[in-house]
Amino acid sequence: MRVKDFNYDLPKELIAQHPVEIRDESRLMVVNKTTKQIEHRHFKNIIDYLNSGDCLVLNNTRVLPARLLGVKEGTGGKMEFLLLKRIDINHWETLVKPGKKAKIGSRFIFGNGDLKATVISDSEGGSRIVEFEYDGIFEEILDKLGEMPLPPYITEKLKDKERYQTVYSREEGSAAAPTAGLHFTKELLEQIKTKGVKIAFVTLHVGLGTFRPVKAEIVEEHEMHSEYYMLNKETAEIINSAKENGGRVIAVGTTSNRTLESIADDNGKVCEKSGWTDIFIYPGYKFKIVDALITNFHLPQSTLIMLVSAFAGKDLIMSAYDIAVKEKYRFFSFGDAMFLH
Template sequence: MKVTDFDFYLPEELIAQHPLEKRDESRLMVISKDTGKIEHKRFKNIIEYLNDGDCLVLNNTRVLPARLIGEKENTGGKMEFLLLKRIDKDTWETLVKPGKRAKVGSKFIFGNGELKAKVKDIGEEGSRIVQFQYEGIFEEVLDKLGQMPLPPYIRERLEDKERYQTVYSKENGSAAAPTAGLHFTEELLKKIKDKGVKIAFVTLHVGLGTFRPVKVENIEEHPMHSEYYTILKEDVELINKTKRNGGRIIAVGTTSCRTLETISTIDGSVREQSGWTNIFIYPGYKFKVVDALITNFHLPQSTLLMLVSAFSSRELILKAYSEAVEEKYRFFSFGDAMIIK
């Protein structure tokens, strides 16, 4: 299967640059896998498509303010660091710009010296393995000095950092938000629970590999990035009980979907575990756990679009995307949503 099979025309003005004032006022496209029917609603109408006995699975990761602006020790040259993956307590894999200044042994200073860094090694695809020095708690230092690592297609400044977090975010560790969850409000989640829908959580820390383009012609040859996940016993039991009772498992976002399919067994149940997943889901994949999927509109030729196409069909998804462009839906992280049921 070719990467060009997942291309579509997208006018630049449809790429959402900022979140809506009210999270659940975004638009919702409703797609039936069985009939191919497409409906247009608001996200707050999502409750109409959730049933008593279903289980909604949310990714409770929290985005770190992982973009650091500092300067090189001695020369004062400006540098940008983007934290990708924690290797141990004080060591991170990072992206550094400009990379030519970040040779092994180079030292850097952030803020008024509250945070310092030293390049220890060169990582994959030109990343840098960096060791940080600081006093106190790293997350508190990062919260003071760091900026939100918004995707490259968002060029407007985000005034409220919390709008790039889900209302249920809890576990620090992501370099990007699980954006399908950005549409939920506390009030909407309460209404969903009151309807008899169970809510379970997984944690998958989203890496910037999410935004890396597929550079091979045949998608089967694409090396998928790995991301850390975990799920607690109580959530495993809730998901498995829902399955046994005939309810649906509804994944909120491709991150929740990838986690559930990673921890699945042949019979469609899930196991309590944690680790790293590099599962790559594209058409031909047989889903074991997920029965319905809530997701945003993704980039052309992206692995996320391939996953969504696997869940439905490439033809139906490309038809839906064409209709979304025609109807002027907002795309990507701060854009609108769809549910495939």
């Protein structure tokens, strides 16, 4: 299977640079993978497609303000740090720009010296292991000094940090938002609960690998990045109960989907579990537990468009994307949504 088979033409002006004013006023394309019917709605209408007894599975990860702007000690040269993964209380794997100025032993200052960093070692993919020095609580300092690590295709500054968080975000650790969840408001979630739909939360900390392009020409040769996930006992019981009683398991986002498919056994049951997943879902994959999927519109030739193609069929997805372009849907992280069922 060729990566270029998942390409499509996207006018630059359709890449959403900012979120819509009201979260659930974004548009919603509803795609029935059985009948091939496509409907055009607004996200608040998602409730019309959810049934009592269904289980909506949301990723409650919270994005760290992981972009730090500082200077090199001694020279004052400007530097950008992007926190990728916490190793222990003071050590992080980071991307540093410009990398050539971040040799082992180099020291950097952020803010008014509230935070300092020393490069300890090199890591894979050009990243660095750094040790931070600070007084107080790291998370509070990061919240004060850090910026949201928006994807490279968003060039406008985000006015409100919380608009790159879901309203139910709780577990800090992501380098990017699980963007399908950005469309939900607290009021909409309450309406969904009132309808008899079960709400369950998993955690998958989204890594920056989600934005890395697929460099292989053949899909099967791509090596997937790994991400940390958690699913607790209570959540497992909610999901299994819904499935046993004939309800659908509806994943909100590719991250929830990958978490569920990583944990589910061949009978479509999940259990309490945590760990790292590098599951790569592309056409030909047989889904074990996910019955429907809420997702955004993804980059051409990305692992995410391959996942949705596996779920609904490549021809249907590529046709739906062509329609979305013609209908001027908004694309990517701050863009509109799809419901595949």
